[in-house]
Amino acid sequence: MPEQLTEVVDPAGWTCPAPLRDQPVVVMGHGGGGALSAELIEQVFTPAYGNPVLAGLADSAVLELGGARLAFSTDSHVVRPLFFPGGSLGDLAVNGTVNDLAMSGARPAYLSAAFVLEEGVELTVVERIARAMGAAAGAAGVAIATGDTKVVESGHGDGVYVTTAGVGLVPDGVDIRPQRARPGDVVIVSGPIGLHGVAIMSVREGLEFGAEVASDTAPLADLVAAMLAVTPDVHVLRDPTRGGLAASLNEIARASGTGVRLRERAIPVPDAVANACGFLGLDPLYVANEGRLVAFVPPSAADEVLAAMRAHPRGTGATVIGECVADHPGMVVVATGLGGTRVVDLPLGEQLPRIC
């Protein structure tokens, strides 16, 4: 990285080169799902593609095709290491796209899987990843329908990269997108946060934080279906992966022009995650999840949706963590246990590169 780059302190507490406009090369933060990623989309991809579909900052696009309302989404997966407590790159590759589809209310149906393999990687590693994908697809009720494999020379990859795309059907009457958040909406998280990020940190950095922490990677489409069975009028769904809950809530606040107010004591942070974050100087709100969702639900339906979530195996830990407010539009704040409030800003990048 050229030395003349301006370093700025990110609100999440780590340093990162200043945004896109000030520097000419790709930095790790451009893949972090925070402000640098958003700038790349806004300044490079959206103008280049020049179409109205690539809109909002939703996890998946909702399209009309042949009379059907389809959700369509893609994610590349470059997580390191390939295998970690609770899962593997293969699990993330399936669950990541399944969840992106589910976040528009869709019932995921088919996935594609494209591998970029590095020359010299053991075929048993490829096979383990593929088997994890098959098992995850079975668990999520989707079929891997098409694929591709490319190989690059040693030193131009990192074992296995997998890009999945997926299509699913959006039920009639469902219109879930970040722009629909409105003051009064109840903000619900489906369970404890930070487990995926801490699981990756623990194996990558060789750290242990008391008990072994396993990634929460899991498919969420069934949980979403259970919520929509209560009411189709869920306003927003999001799975807070890269950049954690902080990034997801900021994107929703900005897209909808509403404020979000969280109650710090209500946010479910497992002890192991709290310990790890304390040790590393991180904020759990910025740590990645791979099997959680955050929902914005109208107050009239909140109790029933919460009950439906808690009755589902993927939502037993569901809890209300805050609400949408008319104050401070576009901004996320958290009311601390001491009676104060602090701003939770969009991170520049991700605290831990290659988390997914």
Next chain:
Amino acid sequence: MPEQLTEVVDPAGWTCPAPLRDQPVVVMGHGGGGALSAELIEQVFTPAYGNPVLAGLADSAVLELGGARLAFSTDSHVVRPLFFPGGSLGDLAVNGTVNDLAMSGARPAYLSAAFVLEEGVELTVVERIARAMGAAAGAAGVAIATGDTKVVESGHGDGVYVTTAGVGLVPDGVDIRPQRARPGDVVIVSGPIGLHGVAIMSVREGLEFGAEVASDTAPLADLVAAMLAVTPDVHVLRDPTRGGLAASLNEIARASGTGVRLRERAIPVPDAVANACGFLGLDPLYVANEGRLVAFVPPSAADEVLAAMRAHPRGTGATVIGECVADHPGMVVVATGLGGTRVVDLPLGEQLPRIC
């Protein structure tokens, strides 16, 4: 590559480690679209995914979803260099997936685009690729509807890798797949072959073969629509990319259990391609194309389909190169100008790694 690997001579004339079963690591040929790729699919991916949709060896899967018949396909693009005469990785990323969809007769509609960027690559390079994709999408009549960006550390990528997936609508009455080839079918190629491969070789190896050769990268969906307007009963379509016409025809012969007989003198090989192949000791039948298709058409419709192709800007060079026969099922042979015949076998890998 471990030294104890068995080296075998490939029918296309280059050496390559023996297939999957004899060696434990990924080699470049696993990404080459030939026998090694097929073994990876048959021995690793299909058993791992365990579903009936990932079938045949078609360029795209045809699925029912919400009452619509969808084609769904994906390709990762790792071509090197990123820019070459006639196009760029961005053009291939769009046209590659557009063409895979078109080869099932679909009208391509939406693409996804997932980038794996290497830390340190210039943002202007990313922007040039994205703009090429936007322009190619516009030319092909598709919208890039969703995307993702990941960044990997320097030394774990190669500037820009792009994986696209696409969805399109398959018209009623259309059933195009390799299994439908049958004896009597007329084999048509849409124009001169080998241009993409020779264009890449010329820039990568610093060779010149007389006049500059430009890649043929182009979208083929309009050409396919013009063919289907003549008759929906086109049996097979294929764009002969990696592994060239030889790989595509072998896959069709094997999938359908028919034989394919080509007339060598009828195959349109441009002088520059012939010169380059002569110089490098390659067979033009194995050289990659990115804007050509091969069609298997019932004899009753062949003249009309050929006329429709020649009337289309992407098919002015269309010509009959052979036919499907009951003899030598599963095998491709070419009748030489001297009255003999030779077998055209499935290559093990691709002559030139990272061609697309």
